Amino acid sequence: MQVVIDPDAGFCFGVESSISMAEEHLRQSNKLFCLGELVHNEEEIERLKKLGLIVIDYSQFEALHHETVLIRAHGEPPSTFETARKNKLNLINSTCPIVKKLQSRVFCSYEELIAEDGQVVLFGKEQHPEIVGLKGQTNSRAIVINTPAEVNNIDFTRKIHLFSQTTKDEADYKMIQQIISERIIASGGDPEQLLSITRSVCKQVSNRIPGIKDFAKSHQLILFVAGKSSSNGKVLFHAAQSVNPNTHFISELEEINHEWFIGIDNMGITGATSTPLWLMEKVAAVIRQKH
Ligand code: SF4
Incomplete structure (x- = not known):
């Protein structure tokens, strides 16, 4: 056959660079903490654990002091960097540049919308690490939706800036945009005035x-x-x-x-x-x- x-x-460049940074550190020292799983692949995690990678969760991170911790490609909310500063942790930040840029766009949008009583809406999974990092840019005020039914959490009479998790399906994202537009019209508003959309699905996907x-x-x-x-x-x-x-x-x-x-x-x-x-x-x- x-x-x-x-x-x-194979890996996208964001994950590849994250793994290279981990491997580079592990060549010099045989211990590196990683906040959350470096990559969503159990086999690759096992390989890295054998080299000295120690995967920790948020509660273990809070209790850690004076160690080196890798921030993975998905990025982190500002509170993680604050904890690292307090606990004198040395961070190796491998946040993917695409995610970093998206975080800063979400942050700017949130700052702008505060004055206009607007809403930042994130299309993605509430528990997904990238969404946790993005929501953190908005003081945890962003509305996260993952299904058409969850759009009911949005106020369609106020301004909305919509972003997507980078790994979402482009067609699903378009469907959510369409539903939100229709709901704005049904509420007597104009999507041109009330809805801003950032095309944030990663081209690597x-x-x-x-x-x-x-x-x-x-x-x-x-x-x-x-x-x-x-x-x-x-x-x-x-x-x-x-x-x-x-x-x-x-x-x-x-x-x-x-x-x-x-x-x-x-x-x-x-x-x-x-x-x-x-x-x-x-x-x-x-x-x-x-x-
Ligand atoms: S944003 Fe794209 S390149 Fe970066 S980690 Fe996610 S899928 Fe990979």
Whole structure:
């Protein structure tokens, strides 16, 4: 059977740079704390833990003093930097430049809207680390919506500035924009006056969708490798599955079902922007060996 790894798969530059910074530090010292999981991929986290990475949560971070802590690509709210200052922590800040820019746009928008009694609205998951970082720019005042039903939390008679989590699906974001516009009109307002939209879905995710669809179409079967908590993993998996129903999501080698390959002559392996190439190569090696 022919087994092909998607040539466009692998880390986005934000995650790649974060991991390089962690590895560089771990080459000199065999200990580095990381606030939250560096990347939404359990296998890659295990590899980094073996090098000395220690993943901590917020309560452990609060109790930590005089240590070096990595801030991951998703970014952090201002309160994290305040805690680090108080606890004399040395931070290695690997916030992705795209997220950093978005944080500063959210902050500026919040400052401007205060005077006009406006609302910053974030389309994303309340618990997602990037959203936690973005909400922190607004003193936790931003309204977070993740489903069409949650738009009910918005006051459609006041100004709204809408942003999206960088890893959201572009089509879903457009649908939310449309719903908000319609609700403003239904409330007697004008979206041109009341609604500002920042196109903040990262091109590293949205640009991969056409390519991943072409790749999925050109193989009889696709194995999509990603961490279960990866947001862009879900988006890219659904893109592949929409054109090739014979697409399977796996996070680790043990999840491969070898019966999937009965009658298959060619298959492709792809993944999320948080999936390491070495993991896809391992998956390919296992399949080549057995089929
Ligand atoms: S998906 Fe985009 S915004 Fe997110 S870490 Fe990667 S490059 Fe940065």
